[in-house]
Amino acid sequence: MRQKVSSAISKYFRYPRHLAALIRHAGLKKTANVLLVESERLRGRSVLRGKPYYYFVDPCNVCNLRCPLCPTGNGELDRAKGMLKFADYQIILDKIAPYAVEISLHNWGEPLLNKDIFKIISTTRARGIATNMSSNLSIEKENIGEQIVKSGLEYLIVSLDGTTQDVYEQYRVRGELDLVMHNLRDIIAAKKRLRSKTPTIEWQFLVFKHNEHQMAAAEELAPQIGVDKLRFRSPGFPLGDYKLKAKASQQEAEDRWMPTDPAYWELHPGQMRKDGYLWDEPCYYLYRSMTVNPGGGVAACCIVYKDRQDFGNLVRDDLATIWNNQQYQRSRALFGKNPADRAGTVCDGCFLFKRPLGVSVAQGLAQAPLIAEDAIGISATSRQRTRQVEKE
Ligand SMILES: C[S@@+](CC[C@H](N)C(=O)[O-])C[C@H]1O[C@@H](n2cnc3c(N)ncnc32)[C@H](O)[C@@H]1O
Ligand code: SF4
Numbered sequence: 001m002r003q004k005v006s007s008a009i010s011k012y013f014r015y016p017r018h019l020a021a022l023i024r025h026a027g028l029k030k031t032a033n034v035l036l037v038e039s040e041r042l043r044g045r046s047v048l049r050g051k052p053y054y055y056f057v058d059p060c061n062v063c064n065l066r067c068p069l070c071p072t073g074n075g076e077l078d079r080a081k082g083m084l085k086f087a088d089y090q091i092i093l094d095k096i097a098p099y100a101v102e103i104s105l106h107n108w109g110e111p112l113l114n115k116d117i118f119k120i121i122s123t124t125r126a127r128g129i130a131t132n133m134s135s136n137l138s139i140e141k142e143n144i145g146e147q148i149v150k151s152g153l154e155y156l157i158v159s160l161d162g163t164t165q166d167v168y169e170q171y172r173v174r175g176e177l178d179l180v181m182h183n184l185r186d187i188i189a190a191k192k193r194l195r196s197k198t199p200t201i202e203w204q205f206l207v208f209k210h211n212e213h214q215m216a217a218a219e220e221l222a223p224q225i226g227v228d229k230l231r232f233r234s235p236g237f238p239l240g241d242y243k244l245k246a247k248a249s250q251q252e253a254e255d256r257w258m259p260t261d262p263a264y265w266e267l268h269p270g271q272m273r274k275d276g277y278l279w280d281e282p283c284y285y286l287y288r289s290m291t292v293n294p295g296g297g298v299a300a301c302c303i304v305y306k307d308r309q310d311f312g313n314l315v316r317d318d319l320a321t322i323w324n325n326q327q328y329q330r331s332r333a334l335f336g337k338n339p340a341d342r343a344g345t346v347c348d349g350c351f352l353f354k355r356p357l358g359v360s361v362a363q364g365l366a367q368a369p370l371i372a373e374d375a376i377g378i379s380a381t382s383r384q385r386t387r388q389v390e391k392e
């Protein structure tokens, strides 16, 4: 078991920024909690003594852009929309701070639209917790560079999928490439001026059919701008009314967006249609992470975007009660030893992780007809988000 735990941990931390976060931010108590969670995960427990150590707290679920495969961008987000209030964030932070190693301050919107975003980041930093944030950076904000650097943000992902306006705006609809570049340069200049190593800046380039020919140009441009890394990532598709056979509209979307290079087919819906899952392992979100939306709603994970599927509310309820409530227990049981003996949750209709006893998506839906319609409210837009929990 000890070996398995250490292999699970090293898998999780094979991405240096998570390891750095653990080393920098987790004292003995937090590290002991990480080890406990990992051992309970490997044993397939439904009731956990360990607490989540990675959090997604969404500062805002509205956006200035209209990315076609994002539920916020295409109008499919089905939850109350708005900003996370700073007072609510303080309540949430008080509850999670004893366990949190790292917090992602983004989920279903543009975090920089929240007027308190820098206060949210610096307050988190002051509690000794690592922060990361993904932004489209296509936004006008005074002194953006200095404000970001001074907030203490550790890791910034910049969503920029192209090197010319005409290509970039095909996915980042309403985005302005010049503005993104201006902001990026401003942040890098502020880092230099303030002699700050943070934030580490990742240029994230989602590889689609319409932009894959610009990957080489991005590789050339990245060092000129001075970003710390350029990462090409596979695009995800909304699962929507996913069925085992693609509908014409789904096929059309895949033909439109999926790159020709199979290296970026990590989230290919065809894989889900073939096997009924993407990844051959139990879901780790249900053990390691908690996703909190503006207003406090706790979702099973960062890809669930309907508030009627929420598992609780972290502004209102306490962490331990939510973490082992019926929905969490039932969802974890899906990956445990006796998945048949359980009631359904949103996780029954999820096609991302393999269920150990081979329960297929079709069986899962049949077992939980009442949530079958809800289950389609999952969007696998992002292996990237998944990776943020598990492996990045
Ligand atoms: C929903 S966005 C919210 C943060 C911010 N608005 C942004 O776009 O960076 C969270 C992450 O999902 C990524 N994303 C958007 N559409 C995606 C897609 N179709 N496949 C994979 N990741 C996607 C974004 O680039 C971003 O890193
Ligand atoms: S992916 Fe980000 S930038 Fe695009 S619509 Fe969604 S929240 Fe906005």
Ligand code: SF4
Binding pocket: 283, 284, 285, 286, 300, 301, 302, 303, 304, 331, 346, 347, 350, 351, 352, 353, 378
């Ligand atoms: S919806 Fe899927 S990925 Fe999300 S917590 Fe449930 S099983 Fe895991």
